[in-house]
Amino acid sequence: MTTPTIAYGFIGLEHLFSTRVQQAGPARVFTAIQESADEHNRVVNALMASLVQRTTIPQEQFELPAGGTLQPLDEWGNPIPVKHSGSYQVAYPIQGGGTAWGTNRVSSAHMTVQETNREVVEAQTKDADWLRRHIMAALLDKSSWTFKDKIGPNGSKGLGDITIQPLANGDSVVYLRTGGEMATDNHYLGQADAIDDSHNPFPTIYDELMEHPSNSGPVVVYVATTLTTSIEALANFVPVTDPDLRIGADSDELVGSLALGFGDEVLGKVDKCWIVEWKALPDDYMIAHAQG
Structure with a gap:
């Protein structure tokens, strides 16, 4: 998310920048602050939609359909x-943050x-940084941890200690x-070798996500800047087409498109995976995640 130098609500007020708030009108400036906050929240919500869903439920159980096959039968x-047995439980913490500024007379x-x-x-x-750090922490930390749910609906007591689960990490789920x-899984992958044609992680990444029927494409991989050259x-790898260039007859051309989301630049596509540089990683x- 790019940091603006002028907040949304202050666009059009640049001619008043050297004017004191008391002279410009406190109500006018307050409206600019409110409009800035509303637009910031709208943009943040749109960006988070690809990785985050809102919920008011502190804990829930996901029931899975049983695997297996039919029982052989004759005419009698x-x-x-x-008995169904496949399920897993997840919980969600409430984490708050804030900042303040003030004045004296x-x-x-x-x-x-x-x-x-x-x-x-x-x-x-600061808000964008806080959200980014906590979203990355939720995805990159492979350990479970305990959160104390204190308040329930309508002022009732919360659930007490609930377990915050990571992504699939090879445990018994x-x-x-x-x-x-039905099988256990591990979605925390790593390799010691640098990325090259002999050590290409993207076919494995694609297969790991698409082996689950609840997932569908496109598969998007946000990558750190340090990995872009090797990828x-x-x-x-097929790069995003430069609109200022005409592709030659002997070159593959990427004709699809992808919304930028959290990232800074859509680089291209390799082995069915969209590659997006995210400099904050x-x-x-x-x-990596399946958007469908």
Whole structure:
């Protein structure tokens, strides 16, 4: 998410930047602050939609359809009832953060519209950083942890200690795979070798996500800046078409498109995976997900 120098609500007020708030009109400036907050929240919600879903449920149980096959029967046979057993439980923490700015009677009287804009931009930058860090922590931390749920609906007591689960990490939880098989899984992958044509992780990434019937494409991989050069050097990598260039007859052309989402630049596609550079990621890390 790009940091603006002028908050949304202050666009069109640049001619008043050197004017004190008291002279420009406190109500006018307050409206600019509110409009800036509303637009910031709208943009943040749109960006988070690809990775985050809102919920008011502290904990829920996912029931999975049983795997297996039918029981063989003859013309007199009756199948034996089968007990469903596949399920897993997840929980969600509430994590808050905030910032503040204020004035005294002297600084309030001298505060300009530009200084107010700076405070708003700084607060929004901190908010974007906080959200980014917590979303990445939720995805990259492979360990479970305990959160104390204190407050329930309508003022009732919460559930107490609930367990926050990571992604599939090779533990005892089983998931449904295409074909009806139930199996454990591990979606935390790594390799010691640098990415090249002999050590290409993207076919494995694609297969790991698409082996589950609840997933569908496109598969998007957000990659750290330190990985972009080696990824772009892969033989199967097809870059995003430069609108200023005409592709020659002997070159593959990427005709599809992808919304940028969290990332900074859509680089191209390799082995069925869209590659998006996300400069905020730690060095040598990736986050992949199926958008469908």
